[in-house]
Amino acid sequence: MVRLSGALARGSRLRSLGFQSKLLIMLLSVSIVSVVIAGAIGYVSGTTSLRNAEYQRLTQLRESRAREIKTFYTEVTDAAxxxxxxxxxxxAANEFSKAFNELQTTPLPPGAQQAVANYYSTVFGPALAQRTGQPVDASLFEPTNNAAMYLQNAYTVAAQGNEQAAIKVVSAGDPSAWSAVNARYQPFFADLTQRFKFGDAMILDTQGNVVYTAYKGVDLGANVTxxxxxxxxxxxxxxxxxxATSVDQTFISDFERYAPSYGRPTQWVLSPIGRDGSIAGVLALQLSLDSINDVMTxxxxxxxxxxxxxxxxYLAGPDKLMRSVSRELLTDPKHYVEExxxxxTPEDIAQRQVAVKGSVLLQSVDKYAVNRALTGETGVTTSRDYIGPEALVAYSPLEIPGLDWVLVAKIDRSEALAPVTTFARNIAxxxxAIVLVVSLLALLFSRILTRPIKSLGAAVRRVAGGELGVSVPVTAQDEIGELASxxxxxxxxxxxKQLLIDEQRRENDELLATLMPEPVARRYRDGEENISTHYRDVSVIYIQLLGFDEFSRSMPSGESVAMLNxxxxxxxxxxxxxxxxxxxxMQxxxxxxxxxxxxxxxDHASRTIAFAQELTEIMHRFNDQHGARLAIRAGIDSGPVTSGLVGQRSKIYALWGEAVxxxxxxxxxTKTPGVFVSDRVHEAVVGIYSFSDAGTLSGAEGNEPVWRLDVGTRQSV
Incomplete structure (x- = not known):
């Protein structure tokens, strides 16, 4: 009962509203709902298009980086x-192997073993511990064979960890055959290493001995087996x-923390040394992490x-650790650690990355995009990555033989979709604004409809002022409604009536337009009587259609008129x-x-010739279509002319002057078909069209050449 009473009360209040209020509510409701629906549709459509465009751009960036990194590895393996x-x-492989084997039985210089041990405990061990952040027992890495002890005493200890000094040494000055071989080949391998920015270049014999390194590190003489x-x-x-089944094969290792490089992430490219199926050893090239980072950044x-x-x-490996450096680690280390x-990520790992200025084999990227790419999928998504807020991410496996890596391209969602936010704000x-305007218009319209008499009076004044087509809405069947009707x-x-007058005026204007140019017709309508104008330089063309009379005699008059039209x-x-x-x-x-x-x-001369040339083409098409033999003969000249209206009762637009x-x-x-031009026209367009001599015309100043246009030819300018 209470609900029924409330509904009746609301209905009573609605009926008690005036017509203006009802109309205003109706207009506002329909307009606002329509505008909101249209805005929502536009927002959804626009944001979807912008988001898809950003995904496509990110995918293109991913593919571009993938091509670059694959090209890098292809160049390295080809070089190897x-x-x-x-x-x-x-x-070099044969000679270093032979010299290395001789050193196995060569007596060590006095104090060599102690010098090597001191180097490991005072130089290599502390440097490795500092780089890795872990305690190191350097004695575990000391050489165990005579040749390694001999070479490291002569070269590694002498350099004291200075790689740039070590690579410049071609001989330690000892009498060994190995130093003699090194003196011959060190310049070549040092140049190879530095020119291609390798971390090192090694030669290993077929027993696993490192018989040569360019930088003479602690792995010189070691055995990798x-x-x-x-x-x-x-x-x-x-x-x-x-x-390897072929000496043409190359092999790429994944990154590892290699102790002789002081625990830095190290990657190798290895290729058998030899020819015709015979392997003399293996060349190992240590890739520079900086080169890979240069590509990825x-x-x-x-x-x-x-x-x-x-x-x-960035790159990631099967262990879901990064294989290239993080951008924010380079640009804002403090914020990187926080993120x-x-x-x-454990804080000690994050701080370690800042200390070594690298995230390879340190930063975990166990995220959706990396996991999907490691399964072989390629795609785009919106998700959180290892750093920063939610991001747009494009991912794919990286097809490099020997490496199970993936490549990820990402950008913060807020930055990537900034145009979407701007678009949404503009839509809102x-x-x-539209709702506000519609509201004001609805209010104004409703007020106008409540004042029919004032509206009718305004309409009468408008008609009296000369405005036509004025009408007022008939909102009632009373006397005011009848008056409005x-x-x-x-x-x-x-x-x-005015439309009929306007139509007649329009027909008159069209008729004038067929008889004279619009500027002349305008002056004529304005009442000017003596109308003439002088022009200094225009082109004039006389055209005569040849053969139509003979052609039309063979068909009914109506058909000939239609063809002429x-x-x-x-x-x-x-x-x-x-x-x-x-x-x-003309006749x-x-x-x-x-x-x-x-x-x-x-360019009036060039345009007139082009017009005549097109008329010739039109005639050719007409002849081909109707089996006719029609042609045109045209004469063209450029120069001063005068135009105007002549006659009293019957006005005729005429053109006269030298050019005419x-x-x-x-x-x-001539009586032959073609397009003929005067010498003035010929000189104006001689570089554009091709002409042939067509004789001369006699005039007051003597004979003047006439030129015939070679139809269909137009020279490049």
């Missing part, structure tokens, strides 16, 4: 394969290279590469395209036209 096939490298380096990626990749030009302020591309720690503001009938009648329509279309104005039609199926008269044109006269005489110079 070329070097290992060279006579010099093969000879036993001892401290037997479990390294270098050793595993060496065994693959030694078992675009050498620090992230913004130029389209990655904005937050985007980056990765918040994501779950536009919707609000009568007013509307009167207004409609006046409008109909189609030709005229084609001519008119060509004239409009080239800016040519028809002056008048004998001819016409007179100009270019540059109504609309001044600097010469064009007519050029047109009449």
């Amino acid at each position: 394969s070329i070097v290992t096939h060279g006579t010099q490298t093969i000879a 036993n001892g401290p380096y037997s479990t390294t990626a270098l050793a595993a990749t060496y065994r693959k290279a030694l078992q 675009g050498q620090g030009h992230w913004v130029d590469d389209g990655l904005g302020q937050s985007g980056e591309t 990765v720690v918040a994501d779950g 503001l536009s919707t609000a 009568a007013f509307n009938d009167m207004s409609a009648s006046l409008q109909t 189609s030709l005229v329509e084609s001519f008119d279309g060509a004239a409009e395209r080239h800016g040519v104005e028809q002056v008048r039609s 004998d199926n001819g016409l007179l036209a100009t270019c540059g008269l109504v609309v001044p044109r600097v 006269d010469l064009a007519n005489r050029v047109h009449s110079a």
